[in-house]
Amino acid sequence: MTGEMVIKFLDTMIKQIENLRNNIELDSILEFISSIQNAERIFVMGAGRSGFIAKAFAMRLMHLGYNVYVVGETVTPRIERNDILIAISGSGETSSIVSISKKAKEMIGSKLIAITGRRNSPLAEISDVVVLLKAKLKTDEDEELSKIAPLGTMFELTSMIFLDAIIAELMKIKNMSEKDLAERHAVLE
Amino acid sequence: MTGEMVIKFLDTMIKQIENLRNNIELDSILEFISSIQNAERIFVMGAGRSGFIAKAFAMRLMHLGYNVYVVGETVTPRIERNDILIAISGSGETSSIVSISKKAKEMIGSKLIAITGRRNSPLAEISDVVVLLKAKLKTDEDEELSKIAPLGTMFELTSMIFLDAIIAELMKIKNMSEKDLAERHAVLE
Amino acid sequence: MTGEMVIKFLDTMIKQIENLRNNIELDSILEFISSIQNAERIFVMGAGRSGFIAKAFAMRLMHLGYNVYVVGETVTPRIERNDILIAISGSGETSSIVSISKKAKEMIGSKLIAITGRRNSPLAEISDVVVLLKAKLKTDEDEELSKIAPLGTMFELTSMIFLDAIIAELMKIKNMSEKDLAERHAVLE
Amino acid sequence: MTGEMVIKFLDTMIKQIENLRNNIELDSILEFISSIQNAERIFVMGAGRSGFIAKAFAMRLMHLGYNVYVVGETVTPRIERNDILIAISGSGETSSIVSISKKAKEMIGSKLIAITGRRNSPLAEISDVVVLLKAKLKTDEDEELSKIAPLGTMFELTSMIFLDAIIAELMKIKNMSEKDLAERHAVLE
Numbered sequence: 001m002t003g004e005m006v007i008k009f010l011d012t013m014i015k016q017i018e019n020l021r022n023n024i025e026l027d028s029i030l031e032f033i034s035s036i037q038n039a040e041r042i043f044v045m046g047a048g049r050s051g052f053i054a055k056a057f058a059m060r061l062m063h064l065g066y067n068v069y070v071v072g073e074t075v076t077p078r079i080e081r082n083d084i085l086i087a088i089s090g091s092g093e094t095s096s097i098v099s100i101s102k103k104a105k106e107m108i109g110s111k112l113i114a115i116t117g118r119r120n121s122p123l124a125e126i127s128d129v130v131v132l133l134k135a136k137l138k139t140d141e142d143e144e145l146s147k148i149a150p151l152g153t154m155f156e157l158t159s160m161i162f163l164d165a166i167i168a169e170l171m172k173i174k175n176m177s178e179k180d181l182a183e184r185h186a187v188l189e
Numbered sequence: 190m191t192g193e194m195v196i197k198f199l200d201t202m203i204k205q206i207e208n209l210r211n212n213i214e215l216d217s218i219l220e221f222i223s224s225i226q227n228a229e230r231i232f233v234m235g236a237g238r239s240g241f242i243a244k245a246f247a248m249r250l251m252h253l254g255y256n257v258y259v260v261g262e263t264v265t266p267r268i269e270r271n272d273i274l275i276a277i278s279g280s281g282e283t284s285s286i287v288s289i290s291k292k293a294k295e296m297i298g299s300k301l302i303a304i305t306g307r308r309n310s311p312l313a314e315i316s317d318v319v320v321l322l323k324a325k326l327k328t329d330e331d332e333e334l335s336k337i338a339p340l341g342t343m344f345e346l347t348s349m350i351f352l353d354a355i356i357a358e359l360m361k362i363k364n365m366s367e368k369d370l371a372e373r374h375a376v377l378e
Numbered sequence: 379m380t381g382e383m384v385i386k387f388l389d390t391m392i393k394q395i396e397n398l399r400n401n402i403e404l405d406s407i408l409e410f411i412s413s414i415q416n417a418e419r420i421f422v423m424g425a426g427r428s429g430f431i432a433k434a435f436a437m438r439l440m441h442l443g444y445n446v447y448v449v450g451e452t453v454t455p456r457i458e459r460n461d462i463l464i465a466i467s468g469s470g471e472t473s474s475i476v477s478i479s480k481k482a483k484e485m486i487g488s489k490l491i492a493i494t495g496r497r498n499s500p501l502a503e504i505s506d507v508v509v510l511l512k513a514k515l516k517t518d519e520d521e522e523l524s525k526i527a528p529l530g531t532m533f534e535l536t537s538m539i540f541l542d543a544i545i546a547e548l549m550k551i552k553n554m555s556e557k558d559l560a561e562r563h564a565v566l567e
Numbered sequence: 568m569t570g571e572m573v574i575k576f577l578d579t580m581i582k583q584i585e586n587l588r589n590n591i592e593l594d595s596i597l598e599f600i601s602s603i604q605n606a607e608r609i610f611v612m613g614a615g616r617s618g619f620i621a622k623a624f625a626m627r628l629m630h631l632g633y634n635v636y637v638v639g640e641t642v643t644p645r646i647e648r649n650d651i652l653i654a655i656s657g658s659g660e661t662s663s664i665v666s667i668s669k670k671a672k673e674m675i676g677s678k679l680i681a682i683t684g685r686r687n688s689p690l691a692e693i694s695d696v697v698v699l700l701k702a703k704l705k706t707d708e709d710e711e712l713s714k715i716a717p718l719g720t721m722f723e724l725t726s727m728i729f730l731d732a733i734i735a736e737l738m739k740i741k742n743m744s745e746k747d748l749a750e751r752h753a754v755l756e
Contacts, residue, residue: 003213003215003219003358004216004358004361005212005357005358005360005361006213006352006354006355006357006358007210007219007359008351008357009207009357010206010210010213010350010354011210013206013350013354014203014207014210017199017202017203017206018203020199021199021200021203021479023197023332024192024195024196024199026192029192029195030410031213035335039231043566045294045566047378048248048374048375048378049245049248049249052241052242052244052245053241053245055241055452056238056241056242056345058236058452058453059237059238059452059453060212060249060339060342062452062453062454063340065217068453070451070452070453071566071567072450072566072567072639073434073451073452073453074433074436074437074440074448075437075440075446075447075448075451075453075542076440076564077440077562077564078562078563078564078565079564079565079566080563085566093377094378095662095666095670096418096666096667099662099663099666100566100567100663102285103565103662104524107565108565117237138374146366146367147357147359147360147361147367148357148375149353149357150249150252150356150370150371150372151355151367151369151371152250153249153356156349157349157353158246158466159200159507160346160349161199161346164197164338164342165194165198165199165202166195166347167264167339167342168194168195168197168198168337169192169193169195169198170196171194171336171337171339172193172194172336177335177336178335178336178339178340180342182327182339182340182519183456184455184456185237185327185340185456186237186449186454186455186456186457187456187457187481187486188421188423188450188457188463188478188481188482189236189237189283189284189285189449189450189478221638232755233590234755244641247641247642248641248642249642251641251642251644257642258642259640259641259642260642260753260755260756261450261756262637262641262642263622263625263626263629263637263640264625264626264629264635264636264637264640264642265753266627266629266751266753267751267752267754268754268755269754275624276754281694284481285474285477285478286478288473288474288477289474289755290738292473292754292755293755296754297754325691330620341612372645373645374645375638375643375646376645376646376670376674377612377638377639377644377646377652377667377671378638378639381591381593381596381736382739383732383735383736384591384596384732384733384735384736384738385591385657385740386735387587387731387732387735387736388584388587388588388591388728388732389720390590390605391584391728391732392581392584392585392588395577395580395584395659396579396581398577399577399578399581401573402570402573402577404570407570407573408570422607425756426626426752426756427623427626427627430619430620430622430623431619433619434616434619434723435618436615437618438717438720441717441718445655472756473756474756505620516752524744524745525735525738525739525744525745526735526738527731527735528627528630528734528738528745528749529630529745529746529749529752531627531734533652533730534623535727535728535731538724538727539577539580539724540621542716542720542724543572543573543576543577543580544573545717545720546572546573546575546576546714546715546716547570547571547572547573547576547706549572549714549715549717550572550714554719555713555714556713556714556717558698558745559717559718560717563615564615567614567615567661567662567665
């Protein structure tokens, strides 16, 4: 027990974020941001650890004053045509996520945004906007990475960091300060 | 709308993880890991976004075969003397987290582990093991950082990355492969 | 294994609801309803099984078009002066519930409503409106009832039924039909 | 505003529980109970308000010492062949519930138990054990009931009461007292 894997993991993460930074697809980011800006209400979802990342993003969107809901939480109303649905799935094939996305798109006509690691996935194929984040996915085999970043770990951390970078951009666009966010932050916790 | 803040944010994150990597306190990490190894059961908790990070960590501990529970979830039983409680709080002063931690420690005698950004905080002061993660906290004012990483963002991302680094170390110690984890991963999602 | 306890339990429940029906305190009900009607936003909370009942009530209030939030869920904003907080606790002494209630009342000045089984409890004593539901509580000892309705079971079922009765009254007041509620019911599930 | 609907609702509930009591199908109850008794682990799920009822039942099963998990919660592992899945759905056609149930049954071979209001529903048709609870469902139209018990209200309350009656029976079978349950009840809340 030496902490050696901790160091290896952090070195890998640094490279991963450098990669993310150097391969930013500005077009899809701008489309993503303008979808958020123009939506009446924003719905987010993800399964497993991607679900926690969806919630972390939703909480900050709420702090920024957006009308935002998490699919499956208590007070989440029926999604409507002018709402957007942001679905987070590394593989783009998590069955509940794909089936709910289809429903929102086909039955309701809501705009669908995929945060995913695979462009040719069931989720990406039906999405209006695809934000592609390159990272080892749950379904990828990679002898080296599998030992330190099992399953969807790299995608999950990458998407959490990416979505907080989007929050930074939204603060600038809306000209909001940390104090503005703090005013909406829950105190009953 | 130019994506400028996205880039700034990612540059900041790279520096933050480099900092984390270069200032690893091996002693507290080893203590943290051996507490996990020796616990009968592991309880985790956090409020707000730190709560989602606690859950993401708990899910991976489950994949590794540990007996783990999230405080407040449905099937979480009474904590006992030989269990450990891992509390995540950047400021170390979130009231519910501090009050529950006190209860676990004083009433039950469980070992308390703080993942926090402040050593002289109410939480750290009563903890048996303190894992200190240097990062801008919700309660810190920092003119530059506040514009791109509001509230507890830096601490939250840092702790999520750090805890996944701990998972890498635990995989090595337990000699477990990605396949071992995949076998415990939920399929009903 | 004969189903004998199932029958005993159902007989007990029938008597319990008859009791509830015959001892309705109309004054506190009307106060409760007018608090809901006049609130800008409604916050609900409860711990353990009372928490699930709080959520079931919140979901229906959302279906009725109210602005409602569950304390601790992702998109729940800061509570304000013109909001109300509905706290469900049989014993009225669950520590997190009492401490959050105090905070809402003293720091923010929100109106506090207790759904509880004990008038002389820490929660009831600081509440603006007390809705008292007589039922065996987690802290009550009752040789007969304890065998079939352990811990807070009687209070929990009684409060869930009572709160759905309040929904019936609110539908009438707001002149809303089942169809109006169905239109807000989530379809992504 | 007179409380008239409150009284009407409670009168309806009393009749509903009398009906439940007088039409108990002992066979399916005994099958349900023996499935719980013989399972290695128990998984429960439901969508919306039925989901809260599933959680309330899971919590009591945990208090009784069963190995129980809620589908979708953090520490829920992969379901296996010797586990049972209890699915609560009034209409028996909630799409996520049906699709997850199919997966558990076809891919894994777990025993499937439906708590539902409709025998000829997609859920009931694939279930090994069907516990039928007669009550107005979300999909039923009933001019009188719709005004006081909208959507799935009657089914939800009926199933919550029924499942607590099952707890009473399990306490007897396992010869457990309220004190035994209290010893597993969470104290960190």
